Amino acid sequence: MDENFLIQLIKINVNNEDIIKFDKSRFSMFKSLFRIFGLSFFDNFMKQLDLLVHRKKHEKQEHRLAAEIVAGMIRGSKYWTLDMLDEFWHKLTLFLNEVCVNLSPDLFIYWGLSFRHSMENQDPRRVFQTINFIRRLIDNQPIINTFNEAFRSYLVQSLAARAKELLDHPSKLIRQMIATVLPVALQFDLTSFHGKPTHHPTINQFIDEMHHRLDQAIIICQRKSLVNHIAGTGIMDNEVHQALNLIELVVAIQGQLFATCNQP
Incomplete structure (x- = not known):
């Protein structure tokens, strides 16, 4: 890839003041580029990424584009x-470690x-x-400060939020x-004996959210199972199947929470 072309592409996107949020269209463009061409342009982009995160002129726009x-x-x-x-993550990890250490409160939402989008x-x-x-x-904290801690918590919370959306997923492997x-992720709700602050997402919040969904799932199973029995079809309704998947997974999660609980 011509380096001057890439520099101009980066410059145009950084100076686009109409975009103030994480832009999914640009994200899709870069996704397609790397899916088609693999590592061909990786080093070119890494050089520009390094420049983006070290500039301070348009910090928000530059970090948003880098993200x-x-x-x-x-x-x-x-x-x-x-x-x-392996080659990709070896180089990218070094870059991301530096990004995470030097984040400001205005930037961690972009990352x-x-x-979150990278795992969808x-x-x-x-x-x-x-x-x-x-x-x-999360485990290795080279520099402990409010911004880095907030970023770590945000990542864990995003991962947990995405997982909760898939509780009734048809794939048993994913469940x-x-x-x-x-x-x-929910273990970050633990309060240690030294009185350290509680992290998000909280177990209590998860239980409250699941309580309503479990009630709905039980009602669906009772109503649809009766209908199927009366009809004599013997075929499990898709909605019932999803409800049973949800119930099964919530029970498994509760078992894991009890098994790994660090509190007396």
Whole structure:
């Protein structure tokens, strides 16, 4: 890729003042670019990304564009080989670590959305590297400050929010992964013996949200099961199937929470 062309592309998008939020159209453009051409332009973009996050002239626009490019890279890597992914994440992790250490309160929302969009509509086996990076980001805190802590909490909350949307997913594999991941995110609600502040998302909030959905699921099962029995079809209604999936997963999540609880 011609470097001057890429510089002009970056400049035009940074100076576009009409865009004030994370732009899904630009994200889709970068996703398609990396899905088609693989790592061909990766080094060119990494050079520009490094320049974007170190400039201070239009900091919000520059970080927003950088977040869109990174999200596009991650989603675009969906069909890459394992060797390509290893090379990609080795370089990208170094860049993201630096970004996370130097975030300001005005910027972490763009990067939170970047990770959220990068994991949408993905094969669960293809989000391992992304989740692994987030896990290391949470566990290893090189610099503890309010902004970094807020960013970590935002990422965990985004991941939990996405997982809660898939509680009745038809795929058993995805439900099993959620039953493993969501309790880990909810553990950040724990209050330690030293009185450290509670993190989001809270277990109480999750229980309140699930209470209403479980009530609806039980009503659906009772009503539809009776109708099917009367009709003598013996065929499980799709709505009943979703309700049963939800009930099964919530029970599994509760079991995981009890099994991994660190509080007496």
